[in-house]
Amino acid sequence: MAVYTDVSDEDLAAFVAQYDIGTVESCKGIAEGVENSNYLLQTERGPFILTLYEKRVDPNDLPFFLGLMDHLAARGVKCPTPIHGRDGRALRELCGRPAAITGFLRGMWPKRILPYHTGELGKAMAEMHTAAADFALRRPNNLSVAGWRPLFDRCAEAADTVQPGLRDTIARELDVLEARWPHDLPTGVIHADLFPDNVFFLGERCSGLIDFYFACTDAFAYDIAICLNAWCFEADWSFNVTKARMMLAAYRKVRPFSQAEYDALPVLCRGAAMRFLLTRLYDWVNTPEGALVKRKDPVEYLRKLTFHQTVPGAGAYGLDPVVAA
Amino acid sequence: MAVYTDVSDEDLAAFVAQYDIGTVESCKGIAEGVENSNYLLQTERGPFILTLYEKRVDPNDLPFFLGLMDHLAARGVKCPTPIHGRDGRALRELCGRPAAITGFLRGMWPKRILPYHTGELGKAMAEMHTAAADFALRRPNNLSVAGWRPLFDRCAEAADTVQPGLRDTIARELDVLEARWPHDLPTGVIHADLFPDNVFFLGERCSGLIDFYFACTDAFAYDIAICLNAWCFEADWSFNVTKARMMLAAYRKVRPFSQAEYDALPVLCRGAAMRFLLTRLYDWVNTPEGALVKRKDPVEYLRKLTFHQTVPGAGAYGLDPVVAA
Structure with a gap:
């Protein structure tokens, strides 16, 4: 669980404007992911996940990670799908950190394993x-x-x-x-x-x-x-x-x-x-x-x-x- | 920010079944509220907030708080609206704590005050x-x-x-x-x-x-x-x-x-x-x-x-x- 970065409203609005996902209606830090800051972003179009990559993730690895999610999603493996901006890019910067938006994956992780x-x-x-x-x-x-x-x-x-x-x-x-x-x-x-x-x-x-x-x-x-x-x-x-x-x-x-x-x-x-x-x-x-x-x-x-x-x-x-x- | 209580899937499903809000599709702890555990609950019907009242809130005060939100919402003041269960009650128990579901309020709090x-x-x-x-x-x-x-x-x-x-x-x-x-x-x-x-x-x-x-x-x-x-x-x-x-x-x-x-x-x-x-x-x-x-x-x-x-x-x-x- 980690929410390390405070994103200002202006920065968030400008960031989201680069995607075709509507305007932001809500953005809440969520207790998910140990290495990064994750936010549940609600726009007019529904829920998305905004991730800010904190210092434990090597930015050079991000094309591998996001490319892999793209690849898997295209082959029907259920995983967060990177959302590409109007410029075609899935990876950009927010608050001085690499950042990406992915689709919202429904479901919950099991607290008790059966x-x-x-x-x-x-x-x-x-x-x-x-x-x-x-x-x-x-x-x-x-x-x-x-x-x-x-x-x-x-x-x-x-x-x-x-x-x-x-x-x-x-x-x-x-x-x-x-x-x-x-x-x-x-x-x-x-x-x-x-x-x-x-x-x-x-x-x-x-x-x-x-x-x-x-x-x-x-x-x-x-x-x-x-x-x-x-x-x-x-x-x-x-x-x-x-x-x-x-x-x-x-x-x-x-x-x-x-x-x-x-x-x-x-x-x-x-x-x-x-x-x-x-x-x-x-x-x-x-x-x-x-x-x-x-x-x-x-x-x-x-x-x-x-x-x-x-x-x-x-x-x-x-x-x-x-x-x- | 506080998420203190881990809610099991079975307990959550049984809890939500007491309301007419559809089945749970997601439940994420959110960094909101200092005194309580708050979760963003997504059901078939959309987003809701699930709150578990931790020990700093006196359970005897909860009828005042929830009654007030009901009262305000009925008069058009924008605030989280308590959702009442099929039994009419807004307040019940989850994981041994008082708990309530409220409507999801769109918007974000301002990080920089103008x-x-x-x-x-x-x-x-x-x-x-x-x-x-x-x-x-x-x-x-x-x-x-x-x-x-x-x-x-x-x-x-x-x-x-x-x-x-x-x-x-x-x-x-x-x-x-x-x-x-x-x-x-x-x-x-x-x-x-x-x-x-x-x-x-x-x-x-x-x-x-x-x-x-x-x-x-x-x-x-x-x-x-x-x-x-x-x-x-x-x-x-x-x-x-x-x-x-x-x-x-x-x-x-x-x-x-x-x-x-x-x-x-x-x-x-x-x-x-x-x-x-x-x-x-x-x-x-x-x-x-x-x-x-x-x-x-x-x-x-x-x-x-x-x-x-x-x-x-x-x-x-x-x-x-x-x-x-």
């Missing part, structure tokens, strides 16, 4: 992976295995203040991940941040995906691993195999995956846990006291990492072995 | 005062002169940590205010918190008033004094007489005020400054480090108080004397 949610998620994720296959731009994942040790180096000192022994645990796990990380899995555009608050539902159906600002080019199965971590653990840290099975089965119906992807799931889940453990640890250490940002607990992802370190194989995720991929 | 804003404000305030004349319920103002010293007693110790000498300044001013406070001015329902973020505009016209959760029965001119403080000072603490004149002239066209009200303006402005100085001081001292609430600076209202202590009379606010009231 198995049907993960089934819908698996299907939507696979459809996104498939639809992005011919997207021309590439963006390396700078939060994958090569990025973890440099990130760790910047917060290792403080790890043991979060939990005694954490520094050693991470160092040892990084050794394992760097040695075993698969580099030849099927690759394409992944969302890379498909947490529940980025997946909208209307009733029991997924109505779309939002917040593509970590999207990048990486192994499809790594996206699945991120979702297994984000959606399939219960509050008591137990792993809900039913939810995992629903997700994976629904995914496989749209995009079958290979023996190599199947076999790699445990190490990918460990890596996905490491990625969020490290960024949360970094934020934990670097968020000043009193900041208007809620820090997320790194220990949650340490618990998830520990689970994946002990699984005997991908079967632990409720999935039948690949028979004919 | 003189036409204060003119529109004066008119809207006077129309509200007039329209509420026959509202049957009463609610004493517990943040008026009788409440200030008890409030000060709870934070006096810390006053000098905010600014050296502040404790003595407040104590002396309270003596003056208690001695000179007028008790026989024309009285009725006042908003008591008409800050810019509670007054919406569409273009150059006021489109409505929101956030009636400090409304109470008190002197009309005290509402004007609160607005002079909230709208007519510039960022350098200078008092903008043009803005004040616009406000007061527009107000008087709708509801003429008496010689006694005119004469009382300086002391009412001092009292209104004291009220916000004290509540901000109290919040400053009592808001824990790291809380997700932005503390407002008490010193701003000390500066305003100092201005009013030195004015020679109501003429300082740009107003002609009352000729024939």
Whole structure:
């Protein structure tokens, strides 16, 4: 949740006048998106989302993100559709920041995860992976295995203040991940941040995906691993195999995956846990006291990492072995 | 800004089903209202506001607040209209808190105050005062002169940590205010918190008033004094007489005020400054480090108080004397 920028009425009116969406009737900061300022904009034509990109987003990445949403929307994947101005551009500037308007996506993210949610998620994720296959731009994942040790180096000192022994645990796990990380899995555009608050539902159906600002080019199965971590653990840290099975089965119906992807799931889940453990640890250490940002607990992802370190194989995720991929 | 309560999808759907407003398509926490959790609810029928009343609002006051909005809306004053459920009730419970749905009020609050804003404000305030004349319920103002010293007693110790000498300044001013406070001015329902973020505009016209959760029965001119403080000072603490004149002239066209009200303006402005100085001081001292609430600076209202202590009379606010009231 973040609303960092106060937009003046005059600036807003001048900005919106560059689009063919009518005049502004209301603009409210909304508690959505961690990295950017988001506003629910009501015009004569209905609701839109106005996003101001704050400093954690690299402006050079914005053509990738907005181009991807354009690409996906054109192929029927439900996601926020960038609105193009009269000059054809979707990206411009407001209050000294890059800014864009997107269509309003109906739906709500699930506060309490039920198995049907993960089934819908698996299907939507696979459809996104498939639809992005011919997207021309590439963006390396700078939060994958090569990025973890440099990130760790910047917060290792403080790890043991979060939990005694954490520094050693991470160092040892990084050794394992760097040695075993698969580099030849099927690759394409992944969302890379498909947490529940980025997946909208209307009733029991997924109505779309939002917040593509970590999207990048990486192994499809790594996206699945991120979702297994984000959606399939219960509050008591137990792993809900039913939810995992629903997700994976629904995914496989749209995009079958290979023996190599199947076999790699445990190490990918460990890596996905490491990625969020490290960024949360970094934020934990670097968020000043009193900041208007809620820090997320790194220990949650340490618990998830520990689970994946002990699984005997991908079967632990409720999935039948690949028979004919 | 406050969004404190996470509402589950099931609870929300069951809640909304008690109204004849269609099914929920979206529900986003919005950065509006300091005391309550507000959500922009989109249903098949359009936008609504869902408010959950958090602990700073006394549930016993809610019939007054919602009844007032009903009353005002019925008389054409633009404000959020409480939506009544199929059982006729506007107030019910959600997530263990009192909750209500109101209509969506178009418009935006002005980030930068121009003189036409204060003119529109004066008119809207006077129309509200007039329209509420026959509202049957009463609610004493517990943040008026009788409440200030008890409030000060709870934070006096810390006053000098905010600014050296502040404790003595407040104590002396309270003596003056208690001695000179007028008790026989024309009285009725006042908003008591008409800050810019509670007054919406569409273009150059006021489109409505929101956030009636400090409304109470008190002197009309005290509402004007609160607005002079909230709208007519510039960022350098200078008092903008043009803005004040616009406000007061527009107000008087709708509801003429008496010689006694005119004469009382300086002391009412001092009292209104004291009220916000004290509540901000109290919040400053009592808001824990790291809380997700932005503390407002008490010193701003000390500066305003100092201005009013030195004015020679109501003429300082740009107003002609009352000729024939």
